[in-house]
Amino acid sequence: MDKFESHTGLVVPLDMANVDTDQIIPKQFLQKTERVGFGQHAFHDWRYLDSEGTQPNPDFVLNAPQYQDASILLARENFGCGSSREHAPWALQEYGFKVIIAPSFADIFYANCINIGIVPVQLSHEEINELFALTKGAEISLTVDLLNNKVSFQEKCYTFSLDKFHQYCLENGVDSVGWTLKKLDAIEGYEAKQANWQ
Amino acid sequence: MATTLYEKLWQRHVVDHTPGETPLLYVDRHLIHEVTSPQAFANLRFHDRALRRPDKTIAVMDHNISTRQADIAAAGAAAENQLRTLEKNCEEFGIKLFGMGHKNQGIVHVMGPELGITQPGQIIVCGDSHTATHGAFGALAFGIGTSEVEHVFATQTLRQTKAKTMRIEVRGEVGVGISAKDIILAIIGKTGSAGATGYVVEYCGDAITALSMEERMTICNMSIEFGAKAGLIAPDKTTFDYLQHKEYAPKLSDWDAAVADWKTLKSDEGAEFDAELVLEGSEIKAQVTWGTTPGQVTSVDATVPAPEQFSDPVEKDSCAKALNYMGLTAGTKITDIDINKVFIGSCTNSRIEDLRAAAKVVAHFVKQGKNVASNVDAIVVPGSYRVREQAEQEGLAKIFSDAGFEWRLPGCSMCLGMNDDKLAEGDRCASTSNRNFEGRQGRGSRTHLVSPEMAAAAAIEGRFVDLSSENINEAH
Numbered sequence: 001m002d003k004f005e006s007h008t009g010l011v012v013p014l015d016m017a018n019v020d021t022d023q024i025i026p027k028q029f030l031q032k033t034e035r036v037g038f039g040q041h042a043f044h045d046w047r048y049l050d051s052e053g054t055q056p057n058p059d060f061v062l063n064a065p066q067y068q069d070a071s072i073l074l075a076r077e078n079f080g081c082g083s084s085r086e087h088a089p090w091a092l093q094e095y096g097f098k099v100i101i102a103p104s105f106a107d108i109f110y111a112n113c114i115n116i117g118i119v120p121v122q123l124s125h126e127e128i129n130e131l132f133a134l135t136k137g138a139e140i141s142l143t144v145d146l147l148n149n150k151v152s153f154q155e156k157c158y159t160f161s162l163d164k165f166h167q168y169c170l171e172n173g174v175d176s177v178g179w180t181l182k183k184l185d186a187i188e189g190y191e192a193k194q195a196n197w198q
Numbered sequence: 199m200a201t202t203l204y205e206k207l208w209q210r211h212v213v214d215h216t217p218g219e220t221p222l223l224y225v226d227r228h229l230i231h232e233v234t235s236p237q238a239f240a241n242l243r244f245h246d247r248a249l250r251r252p253d254k255t256i257a258v259m260d261h262n263i264s265t266r267q268a269d270i271a272a273a274g275a276a277a278e279n280q281l282r283t284l285e286k287n288c289e290e291f292g293i294k295l296f297g298m299g300h301k302n303q304g305i306v307h308v309m310g311p312e313l314g315i316t317q318p319g320q321i322i323v324c325g326d327s328h329t330a331t332h333g334a335f336g337a338l339a340f341g342i343g344t345s346e347v348e349h350v351f352a353t354q355t356l357r358q359t360k361a362k363t364m365r366i367e368v369r370g371e372v373g374v375g376i377s378a379k380d381i382i383l384a385i386i387g388k389t390g391s392a393g394a395t396g397y398v399v400e401y402c403g404d405a406i407t408a409l410s411m412e413e414r415m416t417i418c419n420m421s422i423e424f425g426a427k428a429g430l431i432a433p434d435k436t437t438f439d440y441l442q443h444k445e446y447a448p449k450l451s452d453w454d455a456a457v458a459d460w461k462t463l464k465s466d467e468g469a470e471f472d473a474e475l476v477l478e479g480s481e482i483k484a485q486v487t488w489g490t491t492p493g494q495v496t497s498v499d500a501t502v503p504a505p506e507q508f509s510d511p512v513e514k515d516s517c518a519k520a521l522n523y524m525g526l527t528a529g530t531k532i533t534d535i536d537i538n539k540v541f542i543g544s545c546t547n548s549r550i551e552d553l554r555a556a557a558k559v560v561a562h563f564v565k566q567g568k569n570v571a572s573n574v575d576a577i578v579v580p581g582s583y584r585v586r587e588q589a590e591q592e593g594l595a596k597i598f599s600d601a602g603f604e605w606r607l608p609g610c611s612m613c614l615g616m617n618d619d620k621l622a623e624g625d626r627c628a629s630t631s632n633r634n635f636e637g638r639q640g641r642g643s644r645t646h647l648v649s650p651e652m653a654a655a656a657a658i659e660g661r662f663v664d665l666s667s668e669n670i671n672e673a674h
Contacts, residue, residue, distance in 0.1 A: 016515075016516075016519070017512045017513075017515070017516050018391050018392070018491050018516060020491075020633075020635045022614075022633070022635045022636070022637065022638050023635070023636060023637070026637060026641070027614050027615060027616045027638075028616075030233050030261075030616065031233075031262065031274075031276035031277055031279070031280050031616070032236075032276075033236035033237070033240070033279060033280055033283045034236075034237070034240075035237045035240070045636065045637045045641055051641060076512060077392060077512065078391060078392035078395065078425065081391065081392065081425065081491075082327065082422075082633060082635060083326075083327050083614075083633075084234065084325060084326055084327040084329075084341035084342060084343055085233075085234065085343075086234070086237075086325075086343035086344040086345060087344075089343075104392060104395060105395075106392070106395060106425060107361075107395060107396065107425070107427050108327060108340075108341050108342065108343060111342075111343060111346065112343035112344075112345065112346075115343060115345035115346065116345060163220060163359055164218055165218065165219045165220040165357070166220070168218075176345070176349060176357065177245070177247065177348060177349050177352045177353065178245075180222060180349065180352070180353045180355060180357070181247075181352065181353060183213070183214050183222060183353075183355075186213050186214040186222070187213055187214075187222075187224070187250075187353060187354065187355060190213045190224050191224075191354075195452075195455065195456075195459075196452065197448035197452035197453075197455065197456050198226060198319075198320075
């Protein structure tokens with residue numbers, strides 16, 4: 001996993017609540033056995049008018065010419081609800097998103113983001129409303145400073161918090177499996193105490 | 199100090215809690231399937247890491263498989279590749295696999311409980327959000343992503359931040375014909391689709407303890423649909439009776455030791471929860487979703503709501519978008535909504551009791567000379583081969599087939615439409631599954647979540663039916 005310290009990028013506003021992972025990556029793209037090839041299908045059914053994905057939907061915000069280089073997704077509450085498919089954050093990451101900002105995230109999606117190095121930034125409803133309002137008038141670029149837990153735009157600045165260990169893992173690109181394998185003694189000790197029927 | 203069931207489950211699984219690190223919990227059972235495991239196996243291989251506990255890992259084919267033929271090649275080349283990859287991975291890493299046509303094959307959340315692999319007090323994980331189902335046994339069970347599947351493969355542990363606790367009590371008794379599906383949809387209707395995000399929910403109250411294991415699984419299964427990390431029901435005699443003599447349940451003196459331990463798995467009197475919700479069982483009516491999240495639900499005797507009925511601007515906007523997608527007009531009676539497809543199945547409602555309940559409704563209408571409506575295609579997909587066989591022995595399959603339902607082979611099927619069981623654009627389906635998201639059952643299709651009883655009635659009448667006016671229980 002790559003280290004994440006700070007990122008400045010264009011924001012695309014996706015003004016919808018309860019965006020579920022079926023929308024982020026529909027099931028017909030879950031049959032791959034590889035980790036790549038999902039970005040082109042992100043938000044497929046909203047992004048394309050046809051099932052083959054050849055006709056972009058001009059009404060979908062990600063297709064607007066001014067947002068083509070967006071790397072920060074601004075979303076509404078309960079983002080990433082539904083299926084546990086990690087293919088959803090894989091698709092968003094491959095599409096180019098490094099940060100997702102929302103008032104709330106579904107738990108499994110949130111954990112999946114942390115595990116692959118997307119920074120999920122949770123801000124208050126008021127702050128999210130303010131950011132949506134800012135994106136109405138113009139394209140804005142935000143700076144997400146993970147080391148100082150700050151999101152800033154010109155003189156505006158919002159603070160966010162992450163679980164300490166999540167933050168450490170994101171900042172250092174920690175291989176979480178490798179980290180846990182250093183605890184093998186504790187795992188073996190736990191197993192030794194289990195009853196034989198457990 | 200009085201502690202909650204969740205706290206007890208948590209405490210007994212802490213392997214390591216080094217300050218500054220997220221606690222490391224032990225995983226007792228890891229269930230895997232073909233869709234969310236291949237990349238985890240690939241990474242394991244890439245790092246040259248061993249799979250720590252193949253004996254605590256069980257694999258099954260369920261998401262992609264055909265429900266028409268027990269043939270690995272019957273659901274297309276991509277599905278076949280994924281299924282064969284699972285076969286190869288299980289062979290290489292020494293994991294027990296219930297593959298195509300195996301007598302234990304079924305939807306992962308039907309298979310685990312019916313074999314007794316699921317037991318109280320365990321932590322159970324699976325790369326599938328409906329792992330919450332297993333909470334019905336007083337196990338802490340939750341869905342995980344593929345990176346976490348890899349973590350469990352290599353370490354048999356997971357890092358977890360502690361959730362808040364919510365107690366949901368359903369008091370008294372529910373009315374005749376009100377199913378577990380109606381109870382959980384009514385709960386989600388109250389909390390909204392994210393009402394329990396960040397919480398582990400414990401269900402309790404007389405209306406919950408009166409439920410069978412199958413019904414409890416329906417309740418816990420949909421915990422994820424209002425955002426809960428997991429759903430729990432404290433194990434009791436119903437749980438123990440269900441598990442005893444199951445193939446993977448503890449035997450002889452181990453059984454006694456296990457039950458003695460399991461009896462301690464309940465929230466203590468006076469344990470404090472971070473949130474509480476109470477419903478009166480007698481007030482719960484049959485439920486039908488009208489929107490594109492499970493929280494957009496109402497009772498069968500109500501009408502489709504209007505956006506103006508919601509004060510919150512986000513909910514108002516969501517309602518308008520949902521009505522547009524669903525092709526519904528505010529004010530329409532739920533019983534006036536015509537459907538043309540019916541799906542009875544999924545990890546929510548494909549167990550033997552679900553099929554019995556649906557078959558009873560079918561038999562009631564057949565007595566009146568009715569069958570599946572001519573414009574409706576209805577399929578019944580049992581949750582496992584065991585369920586299928588039992589339903590055939592009990593004559594349920596014949597009731598369905600004679601009335602015009604298609605009787606299929608087990609699998610996840612139309613719940614998510616990864617195989618060829620998909621809806622076409624504009625199809626409107628009464629479905630016993632768990633998600634009515636846009637396009638879930640096929641691009642442009644419209645899903646209404648209902649109980650097995652309601653789905654059966656809708657198949658016959660071609661619309662939703664208020665069964666409270668029908669005397670189903672005296673039908674036969």
